[in-house]
Amino acid sequence: MNLHDAHNHLHDEWLLPHLDRIAAELGTAGIASAVVNGTTPADWPQVSALATRFSWVIPSYGVHPWDCGNRPDDWLGLLESRLASEPRAHVGEIGLDRWILDRAKPDDPRLAGLRRAPLDEQTGVFTAQLALAAADNRAASVHCIDAWGALSDTLRTTPLPARGFLLHAYAGPEEMIKPFADLGAYFSFNGSFLDPKRQNQRNLFKSVPPDRLLIETDAPAMPLPAALEKFSLPPSPTGTRLNHPANLAAVYDGLADFLGRPVKSLATQVEHNFRRLYCD
Ligand SMILES: [Zn+2]
Numbered sequence: 659m660n661l662h663d664a665h666n667h668l669h670d671e672w673l674l675p676h677l678d679r680i681a682a683e684l685g686t687a688g689i690a691s692a693v694v695n696g697t698t699p700a701d702w703p704q705v706s707a708l709a710t711r712f713s714w715v716i717p718s719y720g721v722h723p724w725d726c727g728n729r730p731d732d733w734l735g736l737l738e739s740r741l742a743s744e745p746r747a748h749v750g751e752i753g754l755d756r757w758i759l760d761r762a763k764p765d766d767p768r769l770a771g772l773r774r775a776p777l778d779e780q781t782g783v784f785t786a787q788l789a790l791a792a793a794d795n796r797a798a799s800v801h802c803i804d805a806w807g808a809l810s811d812t813l814r815t816t817p818l819p820a821r822g823f824l825l826h827a828y829a830g831p832e833e834m835i836k837p838f839a840d841l842g843a844y845f846s847f848n849g850s851f852l853d854p855k856r857q858n859q860r861n862l863f864k865s866v867p868p869d870r871l872l873i874e875t876d877a878p879a880m881p882l883p884a885a886l887e888k889f890s891l892p893p894s895p896t897g898t899r900l901n902h903p904a905n906l907a908a909v910y911d912g913l914a915d916f917l918g919r920p921v922k923s924l925a926t927q928v929e930h931n932f933r934r935l936y937c938d
Pocket of ligand 1: 665666667695751876
């Protein structure tokens with residue numbers, strides 16, 4: 659079986675000290691390709707270096723909504739020239755996030771030092787990046803938390819890539835799956851949804867059209883339940899539990915179990931979907 663990680667951050671500074679071991683274990687676990695997402699101009703060179711080193715890395719570049727408030731003035735020109743020099747690259751991680759404005763704690767360590775951009779500013783940055791993806795027909799990898807109505811409004815009024823776009827770790831309303839799919843959305847299942855307490859998120863994937871289903875780790879973020887982990891890493895310097903991207907195989911197994919279908923048939927379906935969105 660060839661397994662494909664639709665969304666991760668392999669270049670993350672917390673994974674880099676372990677990169678040689680991780681790359682070897684990804685091979686052991688059958689991971690055939692991974693879309694590696696930069697989130698700010700400062701980390702795009704690391705994504706690019708990984709794509710040069712590993713042929714199975716598919717690079718993707720964007721300004722994440724959490725990084726929107728601290729973006730440099732020339733961010734859009736930097737993105738245009740980065741994409742022009744890398745024809746295989748896609749666009750992401752981009753998106754909208756109202757959680758950082760309404761629900762995140764003021765002292766959340768993941769947001770330390772970040773200016774939390776208001777939603778209209780996030781929307782402008784998101785729309786400009788979608789337009790770049792649409793112009794070159796590159797896939798867009800989209801993050802959305804607590805902003806589903808705004809996301810729907812933006813997607814309906816902005817040019818979109820003809821090949822489609824990914825709603826990564828989809829946890830939006832069930833009734834929006836079909837309208838998003840009609841706009842070209844793919845939906846990726848994340849290993850953290852295998853947590854027994856996240857039944858609502860798991861159940862959403864019974865409504866995802868089979869030809870729009872993808873699987874992801876979001877490594878080093880969003881670890882799967884510890885009991886299901888096949889590969890582990892030491893915690894980050896700040897004590898955060900890290901998700902090893904080779905756990906993708908366990909996510910395939912968990913989703914196949916949940917959907918009641920053989921993992922081989924699931925993997926074949928996901929491979930077709932992955933190639934259609936990222937490779938064809
Ligand atoms: Zn991500």
